[in-house]
Amino acid sequence: MRLAIALLIFELLNGPFTPAGQSAGEVDSGTITGTVVRQGTTVPVPEAKIEIILLPEGGQAATGSRPATIRLSGVLVVQPEGSPAVTERTNTSGQFRFDNLVPGEYRITVYADGFVRKEYAQPHAGAPGTPVELVPGDERDLVFSLTPTATISGRVHDAAGEPLPAVVVQAWRSQYRTDGTRSLVQVQAAETNDLGEYRLFWMDPGEYLLSVAAEPVGVNTGTYPNVAPVNLSAATYYPGVLDEGEAVKIAVFAGEFRGGVNFATVPVDTFSLRGRVISSLPGVADAGVGLLPPDESGPVTALMVRTTGGGHFEFQDVAPGSYRLMGWIPDRIQSSVRTIPVEVLDRDVDDIILPIEPSFGLTARMSLDDNGEDAAQDWNEIRLRLVGVGETISTKGTRLEDPEEGVWFAPDLLGGTYRVEVRGANGADLNSSEYYVKRIRFEGEEILDDIIDVAGPDSVLDIVLGRNGGHLSGEALDRDGNPVRGAQLVLIPDLGRRNLTRLYKSAIADDAGRFRFEGITPGRYRLLGFEYLEPYAYFDPELVRRFEQRGELVRIDEGETLSANPEVISAAEIP
């Protein structure tokens, strides 16, 4: 539902406007006041934006499912879908005030220029904060201490020492992907000026890789007349290397200005790639072919050409490295994008065959095995995706064809290898729902690793869900037995099932250190607690190997409820 509110009425004093069925009395409302200061000082931060979000009962912020309502200043404010936020700014003394708040749990976030975004009671930068609980008549006074951001600046020049103007310097941070492998994620980008100077600002303190590229995809840059074309066929990393592995990280601390981070681009020998698009579809003579980096990590520059008669294509000026070649037939983008890997070493690559086949549909059936009870099921609560793995890069969503029978259909699928991924309502991780995947069958065969090879149409995918998983709750404790607020708890499946990411469960401890896992797939697990862990780091096998002996071994049967109070591993121990 989309709410179309054109006008919003604000009462400034105790006015006559009261939402139907609700009393706007002062008695049951609460107040949140606070001060925002620069970290380690009492210096106020004026003009900071305070955003408060009333969490629906149950703790999770509404993420698009239903409109939230917040009463502010005695007025019912109906927020559009997915944006249940109210904001205020600090005054010159760094103070803010929210009056007449409905009692409940609020997530509070502070934004200010030149400071790292901060949530209330955030144990570490990047870690989730803790909601503020407001009981009727409460007046909470909070202090937010903001960490100043850092700046990195320098000059970029070419191998001949000439400043390079209008090229883009990107700052990258290494992060875990949802599967536990690491990838480079761009956090900032800045264009060089006529002197080759760049300035990356408002950076969180931390470690960064810098790279320079001519035309990175997706970076909004300026336009300058009279700029000479630049020969940058490969991204150069600071301090002047082509290999990401040899790049030197720049570590900046809070409030640091790091100047003089200068580097020169590296000239590379380049080669040509030649090949042919083949297809049973019409249009190979006018197909599109793109040359892309091997994955979505790191700098993305893309080249593209169009095939000539016979489907021939050629890329010139290609730097050595790994790439993906992507082919498509322009009028049939949805149905004919095909990708193959290509390696460029020290010579031209010829005779590449890029097949583009027509796509097809796949039907999936889902059922619920609820301990023999054939309960009615609202399949709208479930989502199904097919995630390309390995050389299959496309991910396909499916649509629920028959909500009664649980029949899904994936249109426009290409032959390839996919991971079957069942998600909860609104595409949320099944992690936080009561369901778990019990069995997957494809072409009549039991699939143990969730991976299916789809070769053509008329294949049938059968998925059985369970709703009678195990429960595990407890309290995260430190060495002295005190609860650890905001600790990261993880259930790691036993060795034989560790490649199944859907079995992993993660939870964050609340204010009192309490946590709870629902819908645990029956089996053996290690329960590990960390004071703080980067998102998805628990999928990293190396990290798990290092700490698993510190975790408690738990065996959870169907429908069983267990409790455990793990001792958390301190943040200082984590690399």
Place this chain on the structure above:
Amino acid sequence: MLVIEFLVVTLVAVLQSLPAQAPISDGSTIRGVVVDARTGEALPQAVVQLADREFGTMSRFDPARRSVAAVTDDGGRFVLVDVEAGEHHLVIARNGYVRTEYGSLAPGQPGTPLMLSPGETLDVTFQMQRAARIAGRIYDEQGRPMVGARVTAVQVSGDPDARSPLNILASTKANDLGEYRLFWLTPGDYLVSARRGAMASVADDPQSFFGPARSRNIPPNRDYPPLFFPGTTDYSDARTITLGAGDTVTGIDIRLSRSVAFPEIGAASPTANPGSGKPAPPVAVVAGRRENDALYFSDTTTRARKAR
């Protein structure tokens, strides 16, 4: 995966606008020298390219395609070999100079095509004029930098039939100090205009800085109209900045102000409460607008609450 799908669409969009590939080879040669128009000094590192047609569009430079592109050496010399006989445009670009074309009568003006017979060797000399720069600072009413402000150099179009009276010649963004540099402008008369960028402030617009945020209902508390230097909304009142070859004009600072009102779609002042006989509480009706399914409210909300 969204990224990939976006890429495909982008690639396709770009592809459809790609010109046909330049013809390759049959033995003619173009060679020449590139010099500074004022000093006569040889210019190394100038990029010389055969263009298909349009003036000013240069493709990615590819040193391997020797028939299509070359870079001048330390003596300002270049050679294009194996050029196909026929009609060509020849474009020269060098950082710090005005891009020029074979046969152009004035810097920045279109040139004429060059005719090449089979086996011919053509000698040419290019004189390049130094480009100019404008630099300054964009700040708000309180003197704070307008981070990410979009700054453009525009020229008034002489063409009465043009869709817009102004042509944008260059654009850039202010940094966290509010500083900008518009560089390598072709000498001539310019107006400079600035407007608030998406990234004016983390506090104003966290999602544009941090990517998609949980909440999209962040009111743009500062709505600044675009201004022309030195501070006017009307370009005919703007000050003309005349740039000579090699000039750097600094101090072109613009103070953006939100005193020019947010375009309100509705407003009301306090009125008596009908029938009650009592004076009405102050009530403000605040303008809002819809954008991408989110609602934005004018700054009045904040001011109204603060006025309490």
